[in-house]
Amino acid sequence: MIKVAVYDTKSYDQHEFAKVAAELSITCEFHEFRLSATTAASAHTADAVCVFVNDQVDRDCLAALKEAGIRHLALRCAGFNNVDSVAAAEMGIVVTRVPAYSPHAVAEHSVALLLSLNRKIHRAHSRVRELNFSLHGLVGFDLFGKTIGIIGTGKIGRLTAQIFRGFGTQVIASDPYPATDWAKAHDVHYLPVEELLAQSHVISLHLPLTPESYHLLNRETLQKIKPGAYIVNTSRGKLIDTTALIEGLKTGRVGGVALDVYEEEEGVFFEDLSDGILADDELGRLLTFPNVLITAHQAFLTQEALAEIARVTLTNVARLAGGEAPLEGTAVS
Ligand code: NAI
Secondary structure, three states, rough: EEEEEEEOOOOHHHHHHHHHHHHHOOEEEEOOOOOOOOOOOHHEEEEEEEEOOOOOOOOOHHHHHHHOOOOEEEEEEOOOOOOOHHHHHOOOOOOOOOOOOOOHHHHHHHHHHHHHHHHHHHHHHHHOOOOOOOOOOHHHHHHHOOEEEEEOOOOOHHHHHHHHOOOOOEEEEEEOOOOOOHHHHHHEEEEHHHHHHOOOOOOEEEOOOOOOOOOOEEEHHHHHOOOEEEEEOOHHHHEEEEHHHHHHHHHHEEEEEEOOOOOOOOOOOOOOOOOOOOOOOOHHHOOOOEEEEEEEOOOOOHHHHHHHHHHHHHHHHHHHHHOOOOOOOOOOO
């Protein structure tokens, strides 16, 4: 039987993986701890290892995996910035990932965050549970007729734009590789990013984190947004300079912020820290604003996405163990 050691797992991962593993005659050894050079020896009885976004798969870790006989590293996520893929190739370890699991999940969560933030659903919910039925401070705005700026019109950005079009909004977009036919079909207009920032009532980020996009929203660019604009970020925390964002919120330049990702989320998001002391002062400050809504990287978390992640990851485990190539488009080169 093929055995895969699965790291940094939570109950929701284990449930879907166990279901698909049984169908493919694979045994999963679930670990709650992360894979790193220190923990890699735990893979010695496995044929493959499976990791998530926070496992540290550097050169030392890969050398330890190779020593343990591992020839396949399966990422159960799209991004692979936590893996030294050059070292993996040198060592003959095949790296696979799940390039897209449910762009709908992330697009729908982006819109859900904006609606909750704008219509103060999060505040109203806690208020009503305290038998406080006052409407004070709960005034939102109609989305109808507003301008939504989508930065990055890949799989998720396009779906988010389409949902927003359904609200009767104008959608403008910015992307170095415009999807012109799609834009025409959905009445979306591409603009340079500065113009998008100046015109949008809501700016929604759907681009990857790259050296060029790091701190896309910073002290300078936040000065160019429409005063009081709302910002939604479900992509990567480091697209926004948090210090500048807090300044923008304090001055009112930024009208509201909905985040599913945060610059320093590693070690915080996905964990229950409710018994401890929050060491991150900027996250602590963000949590004090009534016009900031944060979820802890859960945009992907739907049944459909989890099932697809398990299916693609474990199918690749079975294929590589049987000497076949990974599913098309899933190999990290
Ligand atoms: P994609 O690769 O389909 O699309 C990304 C788009 O961004 C491409 O059209 C690309 O041309 C564009 N782009 C690249 N650099 C740009 C720039 N500087 N300015 C404007 N556009 C730029 O990616 P997909 O699947 O739509 O995902 C988007 C992002 O969503 C991912 O990079 C990832 O960071 C994030 N994500 C977040 C999840 C969550 O649970 N919060 C889950 C999955 C993805």
